[in-house]
Amino acid sequence: MGAGEDVAEAGESWFSRNRRLINLAAMLLVLAAVGIAISRLTSEVRYEDILAAWSDTGWPTLIGAVLLTGLSFAALTFYDFGALTYVGHRPPLPTVAVTAFCAYAVGNTAGFGPLSGGAIRYRAYSRLGLTPEEIAKVIAFVTLAFGLGLAGVAAVSLLVMAEGIAPLVHVDALALRLIGLAILVPLVALPFAGRLGGETRFGRLSRIALRMPRPAAVGRQFLVTALDVMASAGVLYVLLPPDANIDYPSFLGVYSVAVALGVLSHVPAGLGVFETVIVAALGRQIDVDQVLGALVLYRIVYHILPLALASLLVSVIELQRAATSPVGRAIRVTGGRLVPPILATLSLTLGAMLIFSAVTPTPAENLAYLAAFVPLPFVEGAHFIASLLGLFLIVISRGLAQRLDGAWWAAVGASLAALALSLLKAVALVEAGFLVFFALALLASRGEFTRSASLLRQALTPAWILALATVVIGAIVVLFFVYRDVDYSNELWWQFTFESEAPRSLRAALGFTILASCIAIWSLLRPALTRAGPPISEALAMAAAIVGEQDAADGNLVRMGDKNVLLSADGKAFIMYARQNRSFVALFDPIGDREAWPELIWQFVEMARTEGCRAVFYQVSPEALALYADAGLQAYKLGEIASVDLAEFHLTGGKRAALRQSMTRGSRDGLTFEFVEPAGLPPLMDDLASVSDAWLEQHNTREKGFSLGGFDPDYILSQPAAVLRLHGRIVAFANVLLTDTRQEGSIDLMRFSPDAPKGSMDFLFLKLMEHLKAEGFRTFNLGMAPLSGMSERQIAPIWNRVGRTVFEHGERFYNFRGLRAFKAKFHPTWAPRYLAVSGGINPVFALMDATLLIGGGLKGVLAK
Template sequence: MTITPRVADPLALVRRYRIALTIAATLVLGIAAMEALTRQITFAQVRAALHALAPARIAMAIALTAGSYLALTFYDVLALRIIGRPLPWRIAALASFTSYTLSHNLGLSLLTGGSARYRIYTRAGLDGPDVARVIAVASATFWTGIVIIAGAALLVRPGALAVGGLVIPPATLHLAGTLILAAAALLVGLCARTRGPLRLWRFHLPLPSVGQAMVQIGIALLDTSAAAAALFVLVPDATPWLLPAFILAYALGIVAAAVTHIPGGIGVFEAVVLAVLPGDRTTALAALVAYRVIYYLVPLGAAITLLALREGMRHRRRAAQWLHEGRDAAGGIAPSLMAVASALGGALLLLSGSLPSLHARMGALAAIVPLPFMEASHIAASLVGTGLLLLAPGLYRRLDGAFVAARVLLIAGAIFSLCKGIDYEEAAVCLSLAGLLQWTRAAFYRHTALTQTPLSGAWLAALAALLTGIAWIGLFAYRHVPYDDALWWRFAWTGDAPRFLRATLAAAVLLAAVTLWRWLGPAPVVEETPVDPAAIADVLTGADRTDAMLALTGDKRFLLSEDGQAMLMYQRRGATWVVMGDPVGDPAAWPALLWRIRDMADRAQGRLLLYQISTPVLDLAIGMGLSIVKYGEEAIIDLPDMTFETPRLRSLRKAERAAARRGLSFRIVPAGAVPVILDALEAVSDEWMRAKGHAEKGFSLGRFDRDYICRFDVALAMAGDRIVAFANLWLTANGREASVDLMRHRSDAPHGTMDFLFYHIIDWAMARRYARFSLGIAPLSGIAGRRLAPAWARAAALIFRHGERFYGFRGLRAYKEKFAPRWEPRYIAGPRGLALVQALRDLSLLVGSVAPRQDDQAVISGPVSAHPASPIAA
């Protein structure tokens, strides 16, 4: 056998690693910009400028920061009134404050700040679209303030603007400012003239009145002015004439930070402000460092503490229920908050290890501990910081092992911070985070080994970028130190630079080792017991529904009941465990099977999704704490009451007779004889696939696989001796249900061929006394998108009505209606919130790809219809 080497597609590699490449590119650009702007600045000068900041200026900056965040709370208050869902100020203030502190520091506002808003507002009675409207209106208010204040600064700026080598003349600046302010005035005018909300299909966004628009602008100006002033008062040599240039620099920095989506805009914001702002860069950089702490980090710590205390209190009130089920903990945001806090604590320890120590404290420490102990503590503190960063994904996944390890590392980090330089500030932060972690301990309930915690490439790339940035800060701090080989082995109380090098190397080695283990080590193993194919075949003989035949596609895993009388089939995609349909077999065994698969998914840090379940499973899914979404409806024909001689089926009778007059004939080929016609069937299938431009799908559908097709009887539409269409038959052994799987035809098949084929298959099933015939599911059918319906229902109804160009939702429903069926609902049950969106994404990838056969699971061989209990075999 010749093996052809696979050539890597550069574009495919870029798409696969786009997040990591984006992080790396942004880091390189940010460091390059900061290096260019701080080339003539030393860390000693910046530290001196920081120490020179008057307490009065710091107090003013704190007061202005508080005023800015107070104004931010009214963004949500006003947005809630504009959309007609007012809430008390305390709820809006909590949502706004926590949302903006998270998005300011972490970027990706829709995922970070948006999730905080969603969590708080849905508990207050709002639904998803209402939260989206609040975010849209509040974001518009925020950007209105930024744009207007930038326009005003451009209009009143007296001189030219120099950015790098580009000089923009005053006339151009004034024209740009005038246009910006005119656009804002035009926007207010449009609000005055527009009647009704802004509509995008079924989603509507209420527009503010003139009065509300003016209040929006006023709040935005107060917020932006207070935020800019908090930075302005920290610049010692700032004078009033510098205010327009300063405001312009601030606005441009905010825009640049938002565009890059770098967490907190760190580096980018500072680089833009330094590039635009005239004056001494040393004092400006010191002011930016102080501003980063006052305006970003302090409110973030307050928000995390506030939310963690709130979640911990809720956890304690419901602890008994959580111990029984654990599902409420899974819906909390405490794991996410503590993951963020752990990452920030780790970054703080790494940053502390990269900066010079305070000599007065080191002198006091020298009288207490020996030098080797201090040196070891310095390296240990950086390793603890790296460990906290690596544990953050485990905390996010609610692992009890990550909780214990993070708590130990935080306490150790506090001890090492004191022993390496009496850094009581870092020690206080570590102990506070350990306390918050202990307070929310009920949220970390998963008993899974830490070695099975998946570390994504994007997260590892982010950690590498963070470590690189901190290393640059250290190199900037020790720019005056001449580097040589002997520096690595220099141990002294004043040897800050050698300690920085050794600590950075230790952290880099730890991160590299974990990365190599992640890429080269064995993948996390989930223990799943292989199932005997004979046991699966026995369960299939008792199946009441034909979709149980999906067990034969070879791309499923199976879970068998203890008595062997029932099973469920599932597959894993990413972190999602997708169960296909209802369990098969004895209904009394269904609850135990579903709870077992839920426990398995939970232990594997995954999320469970039940796909295309029927009404009997709904109570079980609700009891398991899953969110229910209607998927569509299945068309069912009750065959004992079926007759073609009804007015509703007149068009079907006419289509069958017309096709018969064109020379079509019907034939059933038993499974044992299918290999004789297999080449002809494959030719029909290939032609149909080329005509449709489709690829084979999997998991919830059969596919043309020669072994798979040979397991079923096949219905043929013949034009003479030529096969023009076929369908393989799904038949339950107990005669409860008949259906079809693949339905494919040639491009030159006579008009009405598929109607002809269905007509005779249904007639054939009636003659053999099957109880019912399934025409399959019409996705998104039967979902009422009324105004007061849930958000998912309105979205599904919208797609059903207007998504015909992407998928024939309405056409498929209309075709099945020709057979006058009754409709039975089918549902999806999955996790709540954003996790459901992630699970549905994994489901679409699973269905859209053909998975290889499972080597470690049951593969059932032989034709199904050859089973002794099969009506066909009889």
């Protein structure tokens, strides 16, 4: 490899490791550029002019904008209907309508639509029987349908209205038509992949596959998008002044481009990017102050109003506990699932409202009223603290989205404090009204916030830091815009009078900027959660003590010492895990007290996110899937685990004739069984090691790890062993995993000599099960059969179909069918086991990392 290739590989590795920070820096640069552009485009506009433009907007115009907003959201709900039909589901109409409305109200306001709106869809549709993969398809469908539909509307507008749009964007009409044609041709061709049953892949390394719908379905979705975009464009169009020198079709083309650029910028809600495009395109046709006034009203009508309605809707649903009809129960359950993300978005919005209020002037009559009753220091203090509370509401909104009880208490306290301060600083009745509504909505939904996690341990992700930066940078831009006629001097910082609006806003801006910077830096640079807690040896000792008191015998794998341990705050439960590449892989469900599981799962997910990795749970039970779903994890079937009910275990009857023959053959061959307690193992260790070494050499393999034990003396001596002797010589053994509850027994390491009689392992299993039954154990865990039990139906998820194919035809690489057949001879009951992955990541990469952990690296995986 040459020096140039080394440099390229090192550069690619560096970009891969720092991808999130690079994306965050790029978005911050976009925000800064947008702020500069807005400042230059509005250099001749005054704040008073915008207020005048607002006052000139009549109620008939506002009512028309509200009606068009309702039409737009009604069209948006058809995206979800089409997506659910596409995946083969038809949930109740009211449930879909409520879910879709709330998802778009949150996604349009908070930004990151596939994430924020997707979280709402996941919570609602998972309760209606949709699998995580189907919900992911719904989210991908609505996102893609909107993107392609928006591109189609923009392309058609450019083709049809090129002559009218050209003067607005200063581009030749022919060039606009060519651009529209270049967009439209692939859009028309794309759905015909669906006619051929093809799949379209998206993302790096083609990880996401989406089967294209039929052309007829694409046509219907395009009409839905056209209706949505036309209605939403109409909201802004009717808010423009009546003498605006632009026709609606031309404006529709400009609006489509502005929305598309806002979406592509990844800035929350396209804030600033959308406004910059609109002002740049219309500023020469309409007074900029009137355009800005219309844009502010547009944000209120099309974004804030639907969010407030969504919050009111779920609050009413929470309060209507008396509904008994099936439809009423379905809506109530759906509303309960939507409460956290909607209130989180409302918290973020109200926080932004408080911050922007801190950098804009208070009406003179309000200040005059306050001067007669409130001392100046109280007004100054209320103004400054309210802006910090606004920042606080933005930060804790993430905790609300995660249903933290601490975030609920903090939000209630912050909203009530901000309510008092908003009246004290400016008699802001509208602001106070929103805060009262928010506090009442929180009180009505107290039961939805049950996670007893520390709010201080929740690290802000780059997306949340970007949202925080968007508000702060936007507020600074507004500050300089509002007070552009005020000459700066150092004395401004120390002016304290009722009339000194600019100094008051300047001090507030400095306060929330410094606080926001400290929060972002602390969140990005704070130590990882894995570094906290006791040393690894002490943690392992605590985990081993917990295992002894639980029913899950496989928890004894923690004694291998090759996995880290994350203990619950009360020390009654733990997760054992290891890191591989960008995956934190937890083995099994949490071990220990079930009440500690939800918080422990969330803590593990947060720990992985803090390290910039995905959280993976390997071999989890179906009983705990709801806990993983609440943590935002998606479940994929891995296989089935086999368990024998020892109370019903016997060797009589025709079905067990083969087992009786194995017992008879073993006794005839001279095999004898011995159950050796840990205290009796030290004298046998040399013989056991010889058997193990011979087995490894015969199978041309090496020790595995993670979900399998290896021949480690400390591990072997920690539990009993089942031993087979042939004429007094040890020829086979297995270490036995037990707990003090005697609920379950299992085995891990199974080794036999090359000269052991055929069927020795069958003989060992049968003798061990008879022994455990006599000792009062209830079940015997035979372990998991990978990829077993996958659905064969054509409508099954692609993960199941691929797994079934590998199970049927993958004998060359792994004895999938043989392993299940071996376990099946003991007539066990089968239960599914799953892989739970965070963040909607395709499970293949997580499973690959888990496989590398088990195999001890790539060499171990490739070895036989």
